Amino acid sequence: MSDSLVPVTVLTGFLGAGKTTLLNRILTEQHGNRYAVVINEFGELGVDNDLVVDADEEVFEMNNGCICCTVRGDLIRIINGLMKRARKFDGIIVETTGLANPAPVAQTFFVDEGVRARARLDAIVTVADAANLPARLADSAEASAQIAFADIIILNKLDLVTPEAADAVEARIRAVNPLARIVRATRADVPVETLLHQNAFDLARILEMAPAFLEHDEHGHTEGVYSASFEVKRPIDMHKFQEWMGTLLQEKGGDLLRTKGILHVAGEARRFAFQAVHMMADGDFLETPVGPEEKSRLVFIGRDLNRPQLRRGFEACQVAA
Amino acid sequence: MNSASADTFLTTRGATRELGAHVVAACFNRAGSRAAFALGDGTVHLAAPAGAGHWQRVEVHDGAAMALSPDVTADDFCSAGDDGALRRISAAGEALTLFTSGGKWIEHVSSFAEPRGGLLACAVGRQVHLFDAAGARLKSLAHPSTVTGLAFDTRGKRIAASHYNGASLWFAASKSDNPRILEWKGSHIGVAIHPAVEALVTAMQENALHGWRLSDGQHMRMTGYPAKTESMGFTRNGKWLASSGADSIVLWPFFGGGPMGKPPVEIAQIEGIVCTRVACHPRDELVAAGYANGVVLIAQIGTQRVVVLTEGGPAPVSALAWSPDGARLMFGTESGLAALVDLSPR
Numbered sequence: 299m300s301d302s303l304v305p306v307t308v309l310t311g312f313l314g315a316g317k318t319t320l321l322n323r324i325l326t327e328q329h330g331n332r333y334a335v336v337i338n339e340f341g342e343l344g345v346d347n348d349l350v351v352d353a354d355e356e357v358f359e360m361n362n363g364c365i366c367c368t369v370r371g372d373l374i375r376i377i378n379g380l381m382k383r384a385r386k387f388d389g390i391i392v393e394t395t396g397l398a399n400p401a402p403v404a405q406t407f408f409v410d411e412g413v414r415a416r417a418r419l420d421a422i423v424t425v426a427d428a429a430n431l432p433a434r435l436a437d438s439a440e441a442s443a444q445i446a447f448a449d450i451i452i453l454n455k456l457d458l459v460t461p462e463a464a465d466a467v468e469a470r471i472r473a474v475n476p477l478a479r480i481v482r483a484t485r486a487d488v489p490v491e492t493l494l495h496q497n498a499f500d501l502a503r504i505l506e507m508a509p510a511f512l513e514h515d516e517h518g519h520t521e522g523v524y525s526a527s528f529e530v531k532r533p534i535d536m537h538k539f540q541e542w543m544g545t546l547l548q549e550k551g552g553d554l555l556r557t558k559g560i561l562h563v564a565g566e567a568r569r570f571a572f573q574a575v576h577m578m579a580d581g582d583f584l585e586t587p588v589g590p591e592e593k594s595r596l597v598f599i600g601r602d603l604n605r606p607q608l609r610r611g612f613e614a615c616q617v618a619a
Numbered sequence: 620m621n622s623a624s625a626d627t628f629l630t631t632r633g634a635t636r637e638l639g640a641h642v643v644a645a646c647f648n649r650a651g652s653r654a655a656f657a658l659g660d661g662t663v664h665l666a667a668p669a670g671a672g673h674w675q676r677v678e679v680h681d682g683a684a685m686a687l688s689p690d691v692t693a694d695d696f697c698s699a700g701d702d703g704a705l706r707r708i709s710a711a712g713e714a715l716t717l718f719t720s721g722g723k724w725i726e727h728v729s730s731f732a733e734p735r736g737g738l739l740a741c742a743v744g745r746q747v748h749l750f751d752a753a754g755a756r757l758k759s760l761a762h763p764s765t766v767t768g769l770a771f772d773t774r775g776k777r778i779a780a781s782h783y784n785g786a787s788l789w790f791a792a793s794k795s796d797n798p799r800i801l802e803w804k805g806s807h808i809g810v811a812i813h814p815a816v817e818a819l820v821t822a823m824q825e826n827a828l829h830g831w832r833l834s835d836g837q838h839m840r841m842t843g844y845p846a847k848t849e850s851m852g853f854t855r856n857g858k859w860l861a862s863s864g865a866d867s868i869v870l871w872p873f874f875g876g877g878p879m880g881k882p883p884v885e886i887a888q889i890e891g892i893v894c895t896r897v898a899c900h901p902r903d904e905l906v907a908a909g910y911a912n913g914v915v916l917i918a919q920i921g922t923q924r925v926v927v928l929t930e931g932g933p934a935p936v937s938a939l940a941w942s943p944d945g946a947r948l949m950f951g952t953e954s955g956l957a958a959l960v961d962l963s964p965r
Contacts (some may be wrong), residue, residue, distance in 0.1 A: 351701075352723050354744060356764050358783050361805035361825045371783065371824065372765060379701060379724065382953075383683045384640035384660030410824070411846060467678045 300414050303418040306390045307494055308403050310444045311425030312434055313396035316454040320425060320486040321393060327492045331388040334380050349387060351376055355395060357402045367577060368402040374410045381416045389494055397440050400447040401576055408578035410470050421496045424448035427466050429458045442523035445471055446555045446599045448478045450493060456515035457484045475599055477558060526605050527597045532616035533564035534594050539615040550576030562588050564617045629929045634670025635961040642951025644687035645938035646696050649732055653710045654949050655696045656957045657684035658915045663698055663708055668947050668957030675712045680704060686728040691737030691752040699725035705741050717754040725948055731775035738791055743767035747780050760789055772816045776794035780820045782809035814857040822848040837876050841871055850896045854904055859920060861897045861906045866890055868897055868908045868918055887918040887925045896939040907948050909936020915950050928960055
């Protein structure tokens with residue numbers, strides 16, 4: 299992945315979770331980096347900064363007959379516009395409103411060639427209020443989506459809950475999203491450098507998560523958003539995998555929020571990393587070599603996941619024994 | 620292609636400068652007496668029409684310039700920036716603020732001139748503001764989503780704005796502010812009006828153009844582009860719509876029943892290199908085109924003859940414009956190269 303691409307961090311979280319506090323810190327702290335910040339409501343930030351861009355979250359449906367293929371057209375314009383500036387910056391932070399579904403933001407980075415040529419999605423960071431998250435997860439599809447999409451979750455306002463309650467919330471998060479990095483915080487006091495330039499959306503990062511792939515697969519949840527992880531031993535027939543995944547994403551892409559995988563492709567010396575946001579998929583061979591007896595792993599985060607069917611489908615992608 | 624004489628053309632009949640920032644837009648004033656380049660560092664550079672002598676650097680925007688247009692007047696220019704300012708720049712290089720948006724980006728500017736005055740328009744988010752020749756705001760036109768392109772018709776009677784799910788066509792002088800809405804699902808990112816106001820065409824996010832025949836609303840679908848069309852325009856006689864977004868100049872026929880059911884004509888192909896800017900000659904059936912590899916050329920539609928003005932450099936062509944008399948061409952690139960070429964007969 300080229301370093302000339304400007305990293306973009308997407309900041310999500312419900313109203314009152316601590317997003318604005320965090321943004322203000324990023325803009326005012328001396329961390330030596332310049333960030334362009336795309337926000338929805340001017341004036342909410344108490345900072346006068348020439349790099350704050352006022353945006354209207356404008357989602358549109360791609361004209362390709364796919365209803366879940368929604369994109370933020372305003373972001374396409376803003377990123378292309380920012381790139382014309384002479385005074386460069388080190389990154390872009392995109393704030394979403396509390397009720398926003400993160401999918402259109404993520405999908406923007408798959409869809410638009412101009413954006414792909416200039417910027418890369420670095421991480422989706424979700425700020426969650428430790429005291430209120432369980433209630434939000436119960437009553438709001440957006441809250442589940444924000445947790446499901448996150449690469450990094452800031453579990454904020456820990457001073458308001460007991461350690462036991464914090465652990466319970468974390469377990470709840472893990473059930474939805476086993477791959478995200480969870481950072482505990484009070485008043486959003488997370489070091490800025492641990493949030494930005496993380497390459498957390500990068501496929502290569504999935505590798506570091508690999509051991510955790512299977513650890514949090516909780517079978518108790520049958521409603522709402524949850525995850526399902528699978529592992530197969532024999533190498534993968536890439537042709538079969540692409541065919542299966544293509545059909546699966548086409549048919550179930552609306553329910554599959556995120557899909558990530560590390561594959562041992564038959565006849566290939568390097569690992570293959572795969573990921574998808576709803577129907578939009580992307581994959582690449584990694585620099586890391588395939589180890590002896592390397593397994594292939596796949597994680598789905600979504601709704602109405604049919605585990606036996608997904609397992610059978612993945613298993614059928616293996617080369618013949 | 621006739622490339623042997625390529626860069627010689629630029630050296631013998633042109634003037635170039637490295638201006639140091641992304642050239643966002645370029646145009647001549649209406650009199651054709653000055654040329655202006657608007658840059659990503661907020662400056663506007665003014666030059667004599669053939670580029671001779673000193674180029675004047677004017678600090679205009681606190682941020683990046685986003686749009687530039689000839690003003691309603693003969694001599695001035697109008698520029699807009701991401702600082703939310705709409706400014707009038709005189710041929711002598713004085714900048715006057717006409718309007719400020721309170722920090723919201725002003726991404727598009729367009730003007731129409733007539734002997735008794737004219738109209739100036741700019742787009743700020745979902746609003747299009749209309750001003751008279753003196754710069755006084757006449758009215759604001761509201762749209763359902765952010766305006767992505769602006770165009771006056773050739774008589775200045777109507778103004779079109781592209782946005783999500785289509786375009787709005789307004790009568791500029793109308794008291795009742797109801798536009799004609801031209802609908803087509805998706806994100807529309809630019810707009811052009813046929814010179815005889817027979818059709819309106821938008822560029823789309825999905826690498827396609829969409830058109831409406833204005834007499835009956837008949838849809839026109841123009842597809843097959845490998846990249847987005849960022850630049851398009853009709854020839855003076857309205858026969859052809861020239862567009863960027865492929866590795867050639869893509870020309871759609873607007874005669875003989877077209878463009879419906881007719882394939883486009885593709886000229887000046889540079890295999891694998893996307894054409895990024897087109898500019899139709901103000902009189903003749905000639906199209907200037909700039910490419911992603913910095914090549915700038917002029918192509919004749921009928922004969923498909925091509926004259927290469929520059930072999931290019933490291934950066935894509937990002938601005939391209941003819942002088943009003945069609946005797947001079949100006950262009951700029953993303954890396955800050957700016958050039959003026961004199962094409963008048965010698």
